[in-house]
Every structure is written in C-alpha cells, then in structure tokens.
Amino acid sequence: AQSVTQLDSHVSVSEGTPVLLRCNYSSSYSPSLFWYVQHPNKGLQLLLKYTSAATLVKGINGFEAEFKKSETSFHLTKPSAHMSDAAEYFCVVRGGSQGNLIFGKGTKLSVKP
Amino acid sequence: NAGVTQTPKFQVLKTGQSMTLQCAQDMNHEYMSWYRQDPGMGLRLIHYSVGAGITDQGEVPNGYNVSRSTTEDFPLRLLSAAPSQTSVYFCASSLRLAATSTDTQYFGPGTRLTVL
Numbered sequence: 001a002q003s004v005t006q007l008d009s010h011v012s013v014s015e016g017t018p019v020l021l022r023c024n025y026s027s028s029y030s031p032s033l034f035w036y037v038q039h040p041n042k043g044l045q046l047l048l049k050y051t052s053a054a055t056l057v058k059g060i061n062g063f064e065a066e067f068k069k070s071e072t073s074f075h076l077t078k079p080s081a082h083m084s085d086a087a088e089y090f091c092v093v094r095g096g097s098q099g100n101l102i103f104g105k106g107t108k109l110s111v112k113p
Numbered sequence: 114n115a116g117v118t119q120t121p122k123f124q125v126l127k128t129g130q131s132m133t134l135q136c137a138q139d140m141n142h143e144y145m146s147w148y149r150q151d152p153g154m155g156l157r158l159i160h161y162s163v164g165a166g167i168t169d170q171g172e173v174p175n176g177y178n179v180s181r182s183t184t185e186d187f188p189l190r191l192l193s194a195a196p197s198q199t200s201v202y203f204c205a206s207s208l209r210l211a212a213t214s215t216d217t218q219y220f221g222p223g224t225r226l227t228v229l
Contacts, residue, residue: 009153032215043203044156044220051215090155098163099211100146100171101218103155 002027002095004074006104014112019063019078021107023091026072032094033074034101035065039087047089050074061085086111115139119204119221126194126228134189134224136204142219144210145187149173149200150223156203162187163210194228201225 007022025031033050048059055067061084065076074091088106095102120135138145146161148171158171162181176198178190187206191198207218 030213032213034218036220043222044205046217046219049215049217094214098169099214100158100161101156101205103148103157105153105155 002031002093002102004033004091004093004102004104006089006091006107008107009105010108010110012110012112013081015083016080019076019081019085019109021076021089021091021109023074023076023104024072025074025091025093027093027095032099033065033067034092035059035063035074035076036090036092037087038090038106044090047076081109081111083111083113085109117204117206117219117221119202119224121224122222123225124227126191126226128195128228130194132191132194134191134202134204134226136187136189136221137185138187138204138206138219139185140206140208140219141184142206142208143184144208144216144218145181145204145206146171146218147177147179147187147189148203148205149198150203151200159189159202161210191226196228199226199228 003026005024035047036044048057050067058064088108091104117138147159148156160179162168202224204221205218207216
C-alpha cells in the first residue's frame with residue numbers, strides 16, 4: 001500500500017536561510033508524488049509534482065523537490081526562505097487500487113524575521 | 114474558469130441537524146472528492162466520484178452521503194450532525210482517477226463547519 005510520512009510536524013527557519021521539509025514515501029510501484037501548500041485559513045495549492053520525467057522537480061515560488069528512489073524520499077527544499085513561505089506543507093502520494101490521493105500529516109513552516 | 118467552488122464558507126450546526134455542503138467545478142473533470150481536515154491529521158478522504166452516477170467511499174465515510182447527478186456538482190450531505198464532524202471540509206477535482214496518474218487535483222477554498 002502507498003503511504004507518505006512527513007518527518008517533521010514543525011520546522012522553524014530564519015528569513016533568508018534554506019528550507020528543508022522531509023518526506024518519505026512507500027509505494028509498490030513508481031509513485032506519483034506531490035507537494036501542496038496551505039496558507040493560514042486558505043485552500044490547498046499545488047507546489048510541484050513528480051511525473052518521472054526528471055528526478056529534480058521545480059515548482060512555484062522557488063521550491064524544488066528531488067525524487068530519490070534508493071532512499072524512498074521526496075524532500076522539499078528552497079534556498080532562501082521568505083516570510084510569505086510560512087504555511088503548512090503536505091506531501092502527497094497517489095495510492096490504493098484506484099489512485100486516490102493520500103496525504104501526509106503536514107509540516108508547519110515558521111519563518112522568523 | 115471559476116475552478117472548484119464551495120458553499121457555504123462557514124456553518125454552525127446543532128447536534129442532530131442535517132445539511133448539505135455544495136461543491137461545483139467548471140473544468141469538466143471526471144473525478145471529484147471530499148476531504149476533511151483536522152489538526153495534525155492531514156486530509157482524509159470521505160467520498161469520491163469518478164463520474165456522474167458513480168460514487169464510492171473513502172477512508173472516513175460514516176455519517177456522510179454523496180451523490181453525483183451531473184459532472185459539475187458533487188454535494189456532501191451530513192445526515193445527523195455530531196460534534197465529531199466539526200472540521201474543515203475540502204472538495205477537489207481532477208481530470209481523471211488512475212493509480213499512476215499525475216493529473217493535478219484542484220481544491221476548493223473549504224467550508225469550516227462547527228457542530229455544537
């Protein structure tokens with residue numbers, strides 16, 4: 001069965017420093033993986049998705065993620081955090097027999113001035 | 114395109130009351146779904162539909178009903194509201210559902226429901 005585990009429930013960084021949000025996945029076949037972002041009291045927005053075309057995936061707002069099959073990881077990174085990046089981030093995998101999305105529990109990112 | 118729309122944005126119910134959360138999309142998507150979001154739990158799938166007239170249960174379906182009479186609309190009904198159903202509800206849609214699909218799933222803005 002497919003699943004994702006977000007390794008940190010809360011990450012705090014200073015503005016201008018790198019961001020790393022960790023996600024490990026479990027899948028019996030080549031997975032479809034996504035990162036979504038949710039700003040406070042807002043809906044969910046797609047940041048990026050892994051389509052197997054390239055292992056390094058670039059998304060919106062300077063975020064990127066690297067698919068590492070050997071480590072079953074899909075970590076989200078950004079070289080320099082901005083105050084507007086403060087939000088909750090969800091790692092998501094398609095799973096089950098039909099391919100519904102399976103969400104991680106989320107990582108809340110705080111950015112200090 | 115309006116994308117995925119949900120009404121109402123906020124709702125307060127008393128225990129035992131029933132109500133319907135509305136969801137509509139104008140992208141001609143086959144797949145629509147309902148999730149609930151609770152703190153520390155991520156999003157959990159309630160019900161989903163792969164086309165008009167076809168619905169199925171997700172991870173947490175108890176206490177909720179759905180129907181899909183048109184491609185555009187996918188209402189979620191709470192039959193007899195309970196405090197445990199206090200949550201934020203999100204509707205989503207995508208072009209299709211497949212185990213290896215990379216189709217983007219688009220989310221509505223959410224409905225914040227409180228059951229007293």
